[in-house]
Amino acid sequence: MNNFEFTRPSSPQTAEDLRVEVRAFLSEALKDRTLAQQAQTWNGYDAAFSRSLGARGWLGMTWPKKYGGQERSALDRYVLIEELLAAGAPVSAHWFAERQTGPSILRFGTQEQREAFLPRIARGECYFCIGMSEPDSGSDLASVRTYAKRTDGGYVVNGTKLWTTNAHRSDYMCLYAKTDTKSEDRRGGASQFLVDMKTPGIKISPIPFLTGEHHFNEVAFVDVFLPDNALLGTEGQGWSQVTSELSFERSGPDRFLSSFAALIGMVQRAGPSPTPAQAAAIGRLVAHLAVLRQMSRSVAAMLEADLDPSLQAAMVKDLGAVLEQEIPDIARRVFPSRPGIGASDDLDATLAYLIQHAPSFSLRGGTREILRGIIARGAGLR
Amino acid sequence: MSKPENAVLDATERLFLERCGDEVLASANAGSWSGEFWDELAAFGLPMALVSEDQGGLGLSMGDAYGIAQLCGQFAVPLPVVETMLANWLLTLAGLPARDGPQCLLFEGLSVINPTGGRRLVGTCPTVPWGRNCAPVAWVQDAELSYVVALDKSQGEVAEGINIANEPRDALTIDADMTGQNVAVCAVDPALTERCAALRCVQMAGAMATIGEMSIAFAMEREQFGRPLAKFQAIQQSLAVLAEQVALASVAAQMASGAVSASSVQTLAIASAKARVGEAAGDVAATAHQVHGAIGFSEEYRLHYFTRRLWSWRDEFGNETSWFEQIGRAIAKAGPDRLWSELTEI
Known part of the structure; x- marks a missing residue:
């Protein structure tokens, strides 16, 4: 059971100072938000709010300064996130870009990708959705069928993504697709791509939630061309990157x-x-x-x-x-x-x-x- | 908490590993006082763990002492080790000399009366751990002051009782003179309920760690329908939940031990930890018995030394409801706008 050991956490003074600052900001910024609105937490979408966090240096705050970050510790960011969520702040617009795709770009991306995306994410101006699930791939991510086929100067993508939160209001998708359909390892042969949602051939259709709210989408790719520089990380390494x-x-x-x-x-x-x-x-x-x-x-x-x-x-x-x-x-x-x-x-x-x-x-x-x-x-x- | 953090904890673990085997547990379960084992623990210095080195103790920090409590739970040590550690801490806090032998703490049901001839300590303290074997240390308040009283073993009239795990939990009736050298005024509230609750919380986490390891090992070894139990998805899922609860108990135990220092306690953190672990205790015991099947409830198999202690300890020094109510009242008093800031201070 030693695999399950939890080390004792501590909160640095910088994080506790930040907590005070964040609370003061939120008590003003969210003063008109009802309790039911607060309950939306990371489903609450407000681009202006996201930009106001960016303006304070509170998005991508752990990233290097040269990419728009603040080089603060992950424990500082933890305090920011828990304060935002406890206050029911509408963080959905920037959520996936800041939590998931930004760190992946920082870790696996090219210099060009880092410079192109990270500063904009950190300003709260560039939103991502995550293209993983498919009609026949829910929990079983290894079974995805969307296929990015090699072609001159890039890839051609065909397939369908499902349950894609915010696809209809995101600038980009972080797409998970097969690049090699013959891989022996069913987890192998997959890659990640940074896809401009305005690319021709992408069709977004809403999948209304049972309340009628529109968060989820179906995203169909029909012969969508992605240039070489859309590949994130190494071709075929998608599984381990994800x-x-x-x-x-x-x-x-x-x-x-x-x-x-x-x-x-x-x-x-x-x-x-x-x-x-x-x-x-x-x-x-x-x-x-x-x-x-x-x-x-x-x-x-x-x-x-x-x-x-x-x-x-x-x-x-x-x-x-x-x-x-x-x-x-x-x-x-x-x-x-x-x-x-x-x-x-x-x-x-x-x-x-x-x-x-x-x-x-x-x-x-x-x-x-x-x-x-x-x-x-x-x-x-x- | 699951790994010893210093040499004393390391040595304590080795000692328990060598000495606290099934024979000791079975004989304690049958009602015997494990005198030889106690003598070895005393020779090692555990009763004096919290006493400073210049007063003859081990000089452990509160945090390390909780490491010992965790080991006591992990090995189901059938002796008043944590009680004696705390009793000696209280004695030295009040300026009285620490003592070597087994001790118990009395802080419920007693009062000070003041007849001609001087103050007396009177009353009955219920469910005292190993009361029959111990010299009591009482903490009592009158209208003005609080006192620590070091009593001899002979000064209590014992009505024997046992908890679910066959651990002695005796009622001690006291009528003792308070004018001698054995009495000292205690300048600070020693928060004994909180300290004892925190210790039981940590002991429960220790017992749960053992139960978790036993259950996983058993599931890998025991075969039914031609394969180990561990290969059945239903068993995997319930053992995963068991592992989660063992883990959360160890984290809660960290919280509880971090909430206690020599000079103060953080009540809400201890309350949260004790009650949360108490709630998990029933689930952990139930799942462990379910996975073990019939052998788990036989007297010869050692699982019950741990599960019966969980069933007992969760009710000692405040059960879940009493601590939950205390937290809830504090939160309600602070109000909805301060709910989150109160929570982050736990």
């Missing part, structure tokens, strides 16, 4: 704070003198969050120390999703509610949003079953 980023994707505060707005609503309803049952329900969720936050900060510290906490990250994500799904259900039982979309009561409106989105919490970014399989493998069981 999986190397998973610890970042799976362990952050976004993996346990999705229902935080409901807890705020519970404390609002409880008032200063809660009943014992109300106090116990609130206290339990706070205790669960406090321990998860400690685990998540520990993963951040291990990442900063160049350790490989991929198993720990899987644990944080799984435990976090269980908690995020539990919170709205506990809220409605302890504080009798009539959840309704757009309800005038803060908690009712927030619960309406969260109850409908909760199923996604244990699916996005790795399903519960996949994560537990990873943990079982780490324990030597498979």
Whole structure:
């Protein structure tokens, strides 16, 4: 079980100073945001807000200064992210570019790509969507069929991506596609591309969420030409490039704070003198969050120390999703509610949003079953 | 927490590994006092772990002492090691001399009365760990002051009891003179409930680590339907959740031990850790027994030394609900606008 060790986290003074600064900024910038809007967390889209974060140097803050970053530590960024999410800030516009694709470009990209993309991402002016899932590839990423075929001066892409969040309002896609369909290893022969969404042959169609909201899309590629310089990293190394980023994707505060707005609503309803049952329900969720936050900060510290906490990250994500799904259900039982979309009561409106989105919490970014399989493998069981 | 951080912890682990085997556990389970084992622990200095070196102790930090508590849980050490460590810490805090033998702490159910002839300590303290074997150290408050009283073993009238794990949990009735050299005024609140809760939390994390290792090893070894249990996806998924809970308990134990220093405690961090681990304890024990099948609930197999301790310890020094309520009241008082900042300070 030593594979599962969590080192003790610490928060540097720079991070705590930043926390004060971020709180002051958010209390002004978000003062008109309702609790139900806060519940959207990283589904909330506001390009002007993203640019205002960029203007403060709060996007790509760990990147080198020459690419628009601030060369701050990952622990500083951790504090920024948890403050944004706890306050329910609308971070969706820049979310994937800043969290996922930017770091990949920094790590695997060419000099030209770094200069072309990173400063714009850091200013909050360049948004990415992630093209991974397909109609026949959900959890089984190795089974993707979208094919980028070598041609003169580049590649020709055919295939369909599905469940692509924000494809309709992103400048670029980070595309995962096969470049070699004959590879013996089913994970092999895949590559990543930085695709301009205005390229001819790309067709975006909405896949409305069950509430009717438009976040997801189907993105069809018909003979889409990508120049050589669209390739990210090494041809054929897509699988290892993608999986190397998973610890970042799976362990952050976004993996346990999705229902935080409901807890705020519970404390609002409880008032200063809660009943014992109300106090116990609130206290339990706070205790669960406090321990998860400690685990998540520990993963951040291990990442900063160049350790490989991929198993720990899987644990944080799984435990976090269980908690995020539990919170709205506990809220409605302890504080009798009539959840309704757009309800005038803060908690009712927030619960309406969260109850409908909760199923996604244990699916996005790795399903519960996949994560537990990873943990079982780490324990030597498979 | 799972790896010893210094030489004392390393040596303690070796000692427990050599000495705290099934024989010791079985004899303690049958009601015997493990005197020889205690003598070895005492010779090594564990009862004096928190006493400074110039006073004859090991001079460990609170953090390292919690490392010892974790090992006590990991090996199900059937002796009042952590209780005695804390009792000696309290004695020296109040300026009284530390003592070698096993000790217990009394801080519930006692009061100070003041008849002619001088102050007396009276009352009954319930569920005292190894009360029958220990010299008590009492902490008590009257209207003005708080006191530490070092009592002899003979000064308590013992009504024996045991917890679910057959560990002695006795009621001690005290009627003792408080005018002698064995009494000192304690200038600070020693926060004994919090300190004991934190210790039990860390012990539970230690016991869970052992249960996790046993369950995984068992699943790899035991074959049914022609293959090891570990090859069944249903078993893999439940052991993955077990591993998560063992891990979260170790992190909560870090929180609890980090929340305790010689001079102060952070109540909300200890409350969160103790209650969260207490909640996980039931799940961990249930999954471990489920994976082990019938052998897991036989007396000869060692799993129950750990699962029965979890079932006991989660209720000692505040169960989940009592700590959750305390956290909830503090949060409600702070209000919704301060919820997040309170949480980040835990």
